[in-house]
Amino acid sequence: LEVTLAILDSGTIVAVATAEGRGGLAVVRLSGPEALAIAGRILPDTTLAEPVTSHLARLATVHWPDGGPDHHGLDAGTNLDQVLVLPMLAPNSFTGEDTVEFSCHGGALPARQVAAACRAAGARAAGPGEFSRRAFLNGRLTLDQAEAVADLIDAEHSVGARAALSQLRGSLDRELTSIENPLRTLLARLEGAMEFSEDEADVPAPESVHAVLGEARDRITGLLDLVPAGRHLRDGVQVVLVGPPNVGKSSLMNALLDRPRAIVDSEPGTTRDVVTDRLELDGLLFVLHDTAGVHEAATGVEAQGVVRTRDALTRADIVLAVATSTDAADDVAFPEAAEGSIMIPVLTKGDLFAGDTGAGLVTSAVTGQGLDELKRVLVEVALAGGLAEATARGLVLNDRHQDRLLACRDSLDELLSAEDAGDEVVASLLAVTLQELGAISGRVFTEKLLDELFGRFCVGK
Numbered sequence: 001l002e003v004t005l006a007i008l009d010s011g012t013i014v015a016v017a018t019a020e021g022r023g024g025l026a027v028v029r030l031s032g033p034e035a036l037a038i039a040g041r042i043l044p045d046t047t048l049a050e051p052v053t054s055h056l057a058r059l060a061t062v063h064w065p066d067g068g069p070d071h072h073g074l075d076a077g078t079n080l081d082q083v084l085v086l087p088m089l090a091p092n093s094f095t096g097e098d099t100v101e102f103s104c105h106g107g108a109l110p111a112r113q114v115a116a117a118c119r120a121a122g123a124r125a126a127g128p129g130e131f132s133r134r135a136f137l138n139g140r141l142t143l144d145q146a147e148a149v150a151d152l153i154d155a156e157h158s159v160g161a162r163a164a165l166s167q168l169r170g171s172l173d174r175e176l177t178s179i180e181n182p183l184r185t186l187l188a189r190l191e192g193a194m195e196f197s198e199d200e201a202d203v204p205a206p207e208s209v210h211a212v213l214g215e216a217r218d219r220i221t222g223l224l225d226l227v228p229a230g231r232h233l234r235d236g237v238q239v240v241l242v243g244p245p246n247v248g249k250s251s252l253m254n255a256l257l258d259r260p261r262a263i264v265d266s267e268p269g270t271t272r273d274v275v276t277d278r279l280e281l282d283g284l285l286f287v288l289h290d291t292a293g294v295h296e297a298a299t300g301v302e303a304q305g306v307v308r309t310r311d312a313l314t315r316a317d318i319v320l321a322v323a324t325s326t327d328a329a330d331d332v333a334f335p336e337a338a339e340g341s342i343m344i345p346v347l348t349k350g351d352l353f354a355g356d357t358g359a360g361l362v363t364s365a366v367t368g369q370g371l372d373e374l375k376r377v378l379v380e381v382a383l384a385g386g387l388a389e390a391t392a393r394g395l396v397l398n399d400r401h402q403d404r405l406l407a408c409r410d411s412l413d414e415l416l417s418a419e420d421a422g423d424e425v426v427a428s429l430l431a432v433t434l435q436e437l438g439a440i441s442g443r444v445f446t447e448k449l450l451d452e453l454f455g456r457f458c459v460g461k
């Protein structure tokens with residue numbers, strides 16, 4: 001029952017939509033069937049005169065409503081803030097409902113009071129992601145677009161933000177639709193063939209069925225290949241520095257960041273915990289992890305550091321395998337890289353060693369030698385790992401998409417191997433595949449999925 005209520009709850013909701021803290025403006029969002037009436041109760045009579053013109057902003061003073069519950073001793077009519085009122089009539093708003101946005105003066109208080117006045121006038125406080133959820137339920141936004149909104153809010157670097165924006169504009173939905181359409185046509189033909197007798201029906205030839213399914217499978221595999229890039233766009237490319245103690249890992253990290261972050265010491269084994277920092281290169285986000293290194297003799301605190309190093313290595317996209325260039329070529333022993341990660345051998349202290357061992361990229365934290373080259377290589381490796389394609393196609397895939405795509409591919413595989421299954425079996429498996437695909441954009445959804453997805457959003461979004 002609760003589930004149904006949540007879908008049907010179409011009350012009018014309100015929240016401060018901007019982040020807490022000092023700023024020039026703070027925006028309050030009010031959305032739902034009563035939005036105009038509620039706004040009317042906290043604004044002077046003339047502000048939202050009937051008929052209300054959508055998308056026309058007006059300056060007005062918000063006051064505490066008549067008959068509203070006592071709120072920190074505010075009396076009816078107390079002026080709260082001078083605001084810009086922007087009514088947006090259904091369906092032409094973010095949520096698809098009647099919406100009123102109030103641009104209040106910055107600082108937490110005015111916006112909070114305006115939101116409280118809306119509640120006193122009949123609105124209720126919005127839950128996390130409730131505006132986006134309504135936008136989805138009203139067909140204004142697909143699920144992957146809603147996720148893109150969240151990614152855009154979180155994006156700390158330009159490339160990730162551009163990709164999220166493009167997904168918001170429908171790039172993933174278009175990809176999925178173009179995979180779905182031939183499958184839908186095929187399903188319709190199979191269903192047709194089942195209904196009519198052999199000679200009347202347009203029975204699809206087995207080869208053409210196979211071709212359509214195979215094409216869909218390839219396209220889905222292509223999307224799955226972009227899942228790591230989606231993670232890189234959201235969370236950054238994980239770069240782990242490993243190597244024996246004292247080879248200059250911390251110095252290299254500081255030199256790459258161009259600021260002291262990791263502790264540098266001439267005593268071996270200084271860095272015990274994993275030190276993490278962010279580095280933006282060419283608009284891409286890299287997360288550097290300086291580790292204790294992996295060496296077998298470690299005991300006590302140092303041994304714990306080694307455990308953490310191994311842990312960091314399991315999540316690495318790129319491993320910078322660090323050794324000193326003073327080592328003779330034969331002595332350079334690079335650690336084993338985690339499966340799926342790319343290893344870049346880097347030699348440090350190039351200023352102390354003139355020769356080129358050829359075993360890796362020679363750098364120096366002292367002279368800056370090799371650092372630009374190393375940054376260039378990092379970007380190149382990251383782009384080669386699908387980032388370039390994901391950004392060009394504007395796709396930021398996440399774990400949820402991956403699960404659905406894998407399920408889809410499994411059912412396509414099942415279809416492809418069920419060569420001599422009857423049309424009926426093929427048709428029902430195909431319907432399942434289409435459901436899995438539809439779940440990505442939300443053409444097919446469950447309440448639980450919406451709770452999980454929008455629950456992660458902030459209030460006001």
Ligand code: GDP
Pocket residue numbers: 244245246247248249250251252263264265266267268269270271348349350351352363364365366367
């Ligand atoms: P880590 O234990 O691998 O993190 O190594 P550190 O970065 O703490 O450096 C160990 C020692 O090597 C310190 O005394 C550093 O000053 C020195 N060192 C690090 N990088 C360089 C370099 O490029 N050139 C020179 N000459 N010394 C370096």
